[in-house]
Amino acid sequence: NAGVTQTPKFQVLKTGQSMTLQCAQDMNHEYMSWYRQDPGMGLRLIHYSVGAGITDQGEVPNGYNVSRSTTEDFPLRLLSAAPSQTSVYFCASGGRGTSFYTFGSGTRLTVV
Amino acid sequence: AQSVAQPEDQVNVAEGNPLTVKCTYSVSGNPYLFWYVQYPNRGLQFLLKYITGDNLVKGSYGFEAEFNKSQTSFHLKKPSALVSDSALYFCAVRDTGNQVYFGTGTSLTVIP
Numbered sequence A: 001n002a003g004v005t006q007t008p009k010f011q012v013l014k015t016g017q018s019m020t021l022q023c024a025q026d027m028n029h030e031y032m033s034w035y036r037q038d039p040g041m042g043l044r045l046i047h048y049s050v051g052a053g054i055t056d057q058g059e060v061p062n063g064y065n066v067s068r069s070t071t072e073d074f075p076l077r078l079l080s081a082a083p084s085q086t087s088v089y090f091c092a093s094g095g096r097g098t099s100f101y102t103f104g105s106g107t108r109l110t111v112v
Numbered sequence B: 001a002q003s004v005a006q007p008e009d010q011v012n013v014a015e016g017n018p019l020t021v022k023c024t025y026s027v028s029g030n031p032y033l034f035w036y037v038q039y040p041n042r043g044l045q046f047l048l049k050y051i052t053g054d055n056l057v058k059g060s061y062g063f064e065a066e067f068n069k070s071q072t073s074f075h076l077k078k079p080s081a082l083v084s085d086s087a088l089y090f091c092a093v094r095d096t097g098n099q100v101y102f103g104t105g106t107s108l109t110v111i112p
Helices: none
Strands: A004-007 A010-013 A019-025 A031-038 A042-051 A054-057 A065-066 A076-078 A086-093 A106-110 B004-005 B011-016 B019-021 B024-026 B031-036 B044-050 B057-058 B064-068 B075-078 B087-094 B098-100 B106-111
Touching: A004 A086, A010 A019, A010 B044, A019 A031, A019 A086, A042 B098, B004 B087, B004 B098, B011 B019, B019 B044, B019 B106, B024 B075, B031 B064, B031 B075, B044 B057, B044 B075, B075 B087
Parallel strands: A010 A106, B011 B106
Antiparallel strands: A004 A019, A019 A076, A031 A042, A031 A086, A042 A054, A065 A076, A086 A106, B004 B024, B019 B075, B031 B044, B031 B087, B057 B064, B064 B075, B087 B098, B087 B106
């Protein structure tokens, strides 16, 4: 099925560990974004990309890195996890021909 | 900067009654406005959008939204609520860079 695939669905990290959240889409969308969802704060934009090789910071980029080497993939890296990064992370994509975003099912991350 | 506000954290409505979920926005230029719905442990799903044209926009699952430029509002409505409509609803605005910013969400509970 076409859509946005996020892996893993769940992850527990220890403080200071690193990991990569994977995001892939098969709709040939130019735009891809990462959001984090926290209670009472809605979704906040972490990083986004408007095409392969192009990335930029969103509202809350600190502690996260991204790259976009292909149109399909947009991984999110946590270099040194902190408890404040405990959240649910969503990847989304959109194309020039569509005005709305398609979301993945999310990754629930706990940092202890 | 683009932003949206959802003034109600929680909305309760009896099954069969009309429902309204409120959203106000702040944008420069013409607004691109969206409503998304999130069911428990799921990603966000697109409901409807306003880009241009008629102020009353119809979307999925019988939902509609009314764009009011003078009040800078984009309230979500449904004539007759169903228990299955219980979910978290997000209003969103897209900026000129195609990035989408979300409100803090409104939890809708439809009471049988």
